[in-house]
Amino acid sequence: MMCFPQTYGGWFSRTVAAIAAVTLFASGQLRQSDAAEVFVECESFDSLGGWKLDTQFIQQMGSPYLLAHGLGKPVDDAVKQVEVSESGTYRVWVRTFDWVARWDAEGSPGKFALSIGGENLETTFGTEGKQWGWQDGGTVKLARGETEFRLHDLTGFNGRCDCIYLTTELEATPPPTDGVLTDWRRKQLNLPAEPFERGPYDLVVVGGGYAGMASAISAARMGCRVALVQDRGVLGGNGSSEVRVWAMGNIRRGKFPRIGEIVEEFSDKATKSPGRYEEFGDDLKERVVRAEPQIDLWLHHHAFDAVVQDNKIVSVDALNTKTGQVVRMLGDRFADCTGHGWLGQFVGADSDMAPGGRMGMSNMWRWDEVDQPTEFPETPWALDLKMEDFPYPRDHHGQWFWESGFDKDAIGDAEGIRDWNLRAVFGAFNAMKNRDGASDHKNAVLTWVAYVGGPRESNRLLGDVILEQDDIVAKREFPDGCVPSTWSIDLHYPKEEFADKYPDNPFISKAVHDRRVDRMYGYPVPYRCFYSRNIDNLFMAGRNVSVTHEALGTVRVMKTCGMMGEVVGKAASICAANDCSPREVYEDHLPELLKMLDLPGKARRSTPSAPITIDPGALPRASKFGPPSGLDPAKLDGMIVDDRDAELQGDWKDGSSGRRYVGYGYRYAGNGSGATATFTFVAKDNGTYRFGLRTAPFDNRSTSAPVKLQHNDVETNHLVNYQGSEDGEFVLVTTLELKKGDTVKLIQLTDGVKGLVHLDAAQMLKQ
Known part of the structure; x- marks a missing residue:
């Protein structure tokens, strides 16, 4: 039974008859020709048993295929019932190869057998060829009617099978089928001459990782009709249970701390990488996407071609990786969230790839x-x-x-x-x-x-801004800076001590970090990195955005990629409402985009021009530095001023040991640093107020450091013991009688001090 997402208009009624008239290969029926033939795509097997459907390399070898990934134990058989329409003697061909032969390695670990109609073929498959090709399986006699095909894994070590072809023309050899859905394969599958069309969509998102999911959800909540195309059966990309890379990058901070609220709805909670299957929440990711009525989710669909007219993408063709059907997605704008920049490559978008030294x-x-x-x-x-x-x-x-x-x-x-x-x-x-x-x-x-x-790294699509490492380190301000990148500039290289034995292809890496990235506030990556400079309706989000190799080291982590998607989705809604291009959003509608970036993640509207409403359960606006890693100032008594909100002068060093600090860390300085810090308070009511400084015990801290307090043109001097108590506390400076509206300045000093002055937070507490 074929299942289709929610339809547009009369599309379903127009095509049901066409579908019924087509003999689908999934039924295993015979295509009539001069010679009798049977063609079976292995992904169409009724039961995959323990075999896995591998869709990663369709662009390279032409098709999804089955993989016997058994970790050294043979997997259960894959089985299919095939209807044979003509009795006779057939020659059997199986598309496979010996996956270690390219390295002239000893043995063939991917061995498997094939039985047809209960008869085991004598040929052991997966033992020939350095690349994908046809292996001759000899001949078999078949009777008319239903016949069982069974793939039997012999090793558990990644045998692979693409398709099986039988013909009564015993001397015939099937042609190469490396291209995606070649004419020969299309004819064998009895596919219609033209794909089934869907749309038009306001936004077609290709790629269902963090960037693609966030793009689709963000656009849908802003009123767009969205297609989300994913070639695998699960969402999340590298952050799915299939790959198990935990999602990194700090969210909900910086210039627009609302960005990241959508990512937070579906991001994993893994504590290690690789984590456990259940930590990656495949079901949660799909549930969050399917909850959006404006999204058509196309799992198991691989985008492999596109049509461009006048520098605009018109449509994308997607192959159903389980049935072979092709769907043509019509759209007004598109987002490449594939990581590899596949869609950009199909349509001739300007792109770049580091010539060497790429991450692996x-x-x-x-x-x-x-x-x-x-x-x-x-x-x-x-x-x-x-x-x-x-x-x-x-x-x-x-x-x-x-x-x-x-x-x-x-x-x-x-x-x-x-x-x-x-x-x-x-x-x-x-x-x-x-x-x-x-x-x-x-x-x-x-x-x-x-x-x-x-x-980690392949093609990058080029936008109107190509972000560089120097931009990030120097904190270059762009007017459209929006997505906070907080990961260090993290580049991977072969680890020397393990590379000697295999210098041509080392398999152990090291990470080299440039840590001059603000991990709390984040560097705001400009919007102009998220659309193509030469394809007028192409967005991109994820690791294929417009950055250099070095800058990719910080923007490539998944939560950061997801926040790019949130921006792209909102920009797409502006395009839909104003019939403009992604570039024109920057040129003519930037204030509108920046205003939208301050909306909660659960803001929504029915169409791109409808009024905006806020769903119940919307998250509170986060701090520009994100959730505190230490004690939350909002949960402490009195009025708290964190060190990040103090007026600083001189050379303060950053620290974050012990997690007993307030907020995001603390600072410290000693004599000769010229360091001062001023905390400003305003009394809300008349009364007696206690003033204190937060500290925790360290032996290298001063026991008698000077503090100055200013109030109503009166200045008093005090000494503070910064070694504090075991639990940390607000050490008393003094108490004051204040009237409503009185201003008090508490100033920490370092001149002449012995030991270090600890700068964490100050408190004004009414007695």
């Missing part, structure tokens, strides 16, 4: 221990590793630094990069179980390895 792809993993000894197959085809060749997987996790592909083709050789990572992981666990680590890992079991890669 990770495939993380984990192992556990059971209460009895276990075995793991020898892996002569994996990387030849000893325990000294890789960092010990602490906490049973193979973490982010299991990364390769730094100077490889991040697009064209993506499958090779993923497979090299798998060879590294299996080689490492082989060392733990069967080599020099065996005595310490008798009870170890491999429990999870990501087969979906977590890429």
Whole structure:
């Protein structure tokens, strides 16, 4: 049964008859020709068993395929019932390859068998070829009627199968099928000449990671009709249970602390990376998206082509990765949230890729221990590793630094990069179980390895601003600065001590940080990085935005990418309301966009020009520095002025040890620093007020530092013990009788002090 999202107008009634008239390959029926033929896409199998549907490399090899990802244990069979319309002798062809042959590795780990009609073919598949191609399976006699096809994994080590072709023309060889939905494959599937059309949409979002989800939700809540196209069955991208990279980047802060409220609705709560399956909330992500009536969610749809007219995208074609059907999404504007910049590549958007030294792809993993000894197959085809060749997987996790592909083709050789990572992981666990680590890992079991890669860098699409590292470090102000980037400039390189054995493709990385990024307030990335400079209706959000290689190091983390999407969605609604381009939003409607960025995440309207309402449960506006990492000033007694709100002079150093501070950290300075800090209070009522300074014990702090207090042209001097108490406290400075409206200035001084002056927070408390 075919299921379609909510329809537009009469689209469904116009196409039901067409669908019924088409023989879909999912039914397994025979296409009539001079020779009898049977063509079966493996993703159409009735039961996948333990095989996984892999959609990552469609652009490179032409199709989704099934992957036997069993961690060294053969997976359950994939099974399909196929209707054969003509009896006869058929030659069998299977599209597959030996996935380690490209490295001339010993053995063929991806072996699998095929049975047809209960007969096991003699050929063992997955044993030939360095690239995807057809492997001859010999001949089989078939009777007319329903016949069972069964894929039987032999190893559990990532055998792969794209499709199966049978023909009574025994000397015929099927053609290459590397392109996405080639003419030959389209004919075999009996697909209609023209795709089914959907739309028009106000915004078509391609890519369902954090950036794509936030773009779609933000635009939908601002009244746009949205299509969200995702080639996998789950949302979240690198932040899904398939990849398990925890979402980083601080949200809800900076110039527009409302940005990030949508991200907070669906972001993961993982405490480690990789975390556990349930921590990534795949169901929550889908539920949040499906709750928006303005969004058509197209899971299992891979965008592979687009039409451009006069520098504008007209439509995007998306392949259903389970049925082979193609849907053409018509839209007024589009957002590339694919990470790789796929849509931009299809339409000729200006783009860039670092020529070398790119960050790579990770495939993380984990192992556990059971209460009895276990075995793991020898892996002569994996990387030849000893325990000294890789960092010990602490906490049973193979973490982010299991990364390769730094100077490889991040697009064209993506499958090779993923497979090299798998060879590294299996080689490492082989060392733990069967080599020099065996005595310490008798009870170890491999429990999870990501087969979906977590890429960091590939194509970047160019906008009217190309953000550079110097812009971020120097805090260059752009009038359209909006998304707070708080991650350090974090670039990955091969880790030298593990690179000697495999210098051509190291698989362990290190992170090199430039920490000159304001992690509390954030650097406001300009809106002009989020649309194409030469395709008039193309937005982008995520790691393919308009930045340099170095600047990508800070903007690429997922929560930051999600906030880009929130901005793109709101900008798209302005485009829809004013019939303008993304560039014209900056040129003619920037004040309107900036005003919209101050709306709660749960603001909404029915159309792009309708009045805005606020849903119940909208979050309170956050501080410009985000939620406090220490004690929340709002929960303390009296009037609290944090060190960030004091008037500072001189050389204060930042600190954040112990988490007993107020707000976001503290500062400290000593004699000769010229440092002063002034806290200003205004009395709300008549009464007696206690003034104190917050501190906690450290031996290097001054026990008698000078503090000056000014009130009604009277100045008094006091000494404060900054070593405080064990729990931290507001140390008494003095008490004053005040009238409503009186101003008091409390000034911390450092001249002549012995030890350090601690600057955290000041309190005015009515007695």
